[in-house]
Amino acid sequence: MKGRRKQIVLGALGLVVVVVTFxxxxxxxxxxxxxxxxxxxxxxxxxxALGAAVVVNVITYAPPWMxxxxxxxxxxxxxxxxxxxxxxxxxxxxxxxxxxxSYGLLxxxxxxxxxVARAVTLTGIWNQLANLLLPVVAVxxxxxxxxxxxLLTTVAVVGAAVFAVAVVLLALVFWSDAFARRIGGACQxxxxxxxxxxxxxxxxxxxERLVHFRRATVHLIRRRWPWLxxxxxxxxxxxxxxxxxxLRAVGIGAxxxxxxxxxxxxxxxxxxxxxxxxxxxxxPVELGMTGILVGFGGANAEVVAAVLIYRAxxxxxxxxxxxxxxxxxxxxxxxxREEGVGEPAGNQPGG
Numbered sequence: 646m647k648g649r650r651k652q653i654v655l656g657a658l659g660l661v662v663v664v665v666t667f668x669x670x671x672x673x674x675x676x677x678x679x680x681x682x683x684x685x686x687x688x689x690x691x692x693x694a695l696g697a698a699v700v701v702n703v704i705t706y707a708p709p710w711m712x713x714x715x716x717x718x719x720x721x722x723x724x725x726x727x728x729x730x731x732x733x734x735x736x737x738x739x740x741x742x743x744x745x746x747s748y749g750l751l752x753x754x755x756x757x758x759x760x761v762a763r764a765v766t767l768t769g770i771w772n773q774l775a776n777l778l779l780p781v782v783a784v785x786x787x788x789x790x791x792x793x794x795x796l797l798t799t800v801a802v803v804g805a806a807v808f809a810v811a812v813v814l815l816a817l818v819f820w821s822d823a824f825a826r827r828i829g830g831a832c833q834x835x836x837x838x839x840x841x842x843x844x845x846x847x848x849x850x851x852x853e854r855l856v857h858f859r860r861a862t863v864h865l866i867r868r869r870w871p872w873l874x875x876x877x878x879x880x881x882x883x884x885x886x887x888x889x890x891x892l893r894a895v896g897i898g899a900x901x902x903x904x905x906x907x908x909x910x911x912x913x914x915x916x917x918x919x920x921x922x923x924x925x926x927x928x929p930v931e932l933g934m935t936g937i938l939v940g941f942g943g944a945n946a947e948v949v950a951a952v953l954i955y956r957a958x959x960x961x962x963x964x965x966x967x968x969x970x971x972x973x974x975x976x977x978x979x980x981x982r983e984e985g986v987g988e989p990a991g992n993q994p995g996g
Contacts, residue, residue, distance in 0.1 A: 659923040666928035671949055674935060679946035680953065683895050687954075691894035698890045699958050702883040703966070706730065708876040709771065712869050714756065714764035724970035725750060731967025734925040734960055744769050753974060763862050771877045774811065776919055777804040779881070779912035786905045794937055797909055800916050819863055822856045829855030884959060885911050891955040892938075895947045902948075906941040910934045925960060 671677075706726035711717050717725075725747075732746035744765050751761040780801035787793055817824060829852035837847045866873075888911045892902060914934040918926035931952055938948045 659928075662923055662928040666932055670932060671935065674939065675945040675949040680950045683946050683950040684954065686896070687894055691890070694890050695887070695894060695954070695958055698883070698887045699962055702880075702887055702959065703727070703962065705876070705880040705883045706963075709768050709873060709880065710764060712873045712876055713767040713865070714751070714760060715865075716756065716760075717751075717764075721754070724966070727963050727967040728970050728974070729967070731964050731971075734927075734964050734967075750974065759858060759861065763858065763865065766862070767866070767873065770811075770815065771873055773919065774808060775877050775881055776915045777808040777811070779915050780804050781808075783905075783909040783912040787909055790903070790905050792906070792941075794909060794913075794940065796933075797913050797937060800913055804916060819859055819866075822859065825855045825859040826852045829853070881915075884915075887959055888934075888951070888955045891951040891958070892943075892948075894954065895951045897943055897947050897951060902938060902941055902943045906938070910937040910941070913937055927956075931956060 704723070707719055707722035710722045710726060711719060729743055729747040729750055733743040747765050747768075748761050751764070752758065780797055781804060784794075784798055784801040787797070819825070832855075833849070833852065841847065885908060889904060889907050892907055911934065914926070914930045917929045917933045920926065920929060922929065934955075935948055935952050938952070939945055943951075
């Protein structure tokens, strides 16, 4: 009952944030009448440019998962990433919901639980670490241009601290079999206390399972971390390009907002998406991005229009594609013999 009450409270709070953002705050920055007047001026050339940027962005969703989960092919990875990302847009919880959904969807296709858990872990780690580092990169770029943003600097400092702690914890987890065994044993004991209170059967073998998981994960990272990193960088760059094209499409030129300033606003929005208050960060992302871009000198109506266009072109296509592919999920999955589902990660070709 407590858990349900908490979910209701968080859901209500998220709804309030969304309503206040779009019904109160954004209209005070620029009236929707003015914003719509800007949007109506978009010509066919810019719409085609936005469409091309979105297509490239959608395509770059697939490679990280193909690298982290040997046996997953592009024709499955593409609809899978759209479906799993769509889950983060329709359910509160953000990345946690997306990771749980990713695990369930891939298990339905017959991939082994350990292989899926490893892929979910690695793609999640790479993505979250990138989001933490982006504000740091943005602050450095602004410093080179002799500019600054107090809000972004604060986010960058927090992100850098969290990044450092996360890296240390990950290094400890993957340091040795003995350490992994101790962590697995501790987790098993903690969960068994809860299970005993619920009068459920106790768990066993977690220590050795975590050891095996660690060995396979370290093996995969050693072989594929450069490609995983490159794929993560490429994916982030293509998302940023959608924002940059949106800004230029509404008439905000480099003399008004440079690409570095645009990158700063975008990096702040990516960091705000880590807060699981609303699905997909709807509300905080728009406010944070609009605030920093207006602060850099962008005209209010044009900035709000660009931000809403960017959000529409990055959220709506994935949401529609993801929901559509769920209906045909089992038929989109790999054939076991043809695609190598269930093969050990270390035996996959192309590593």
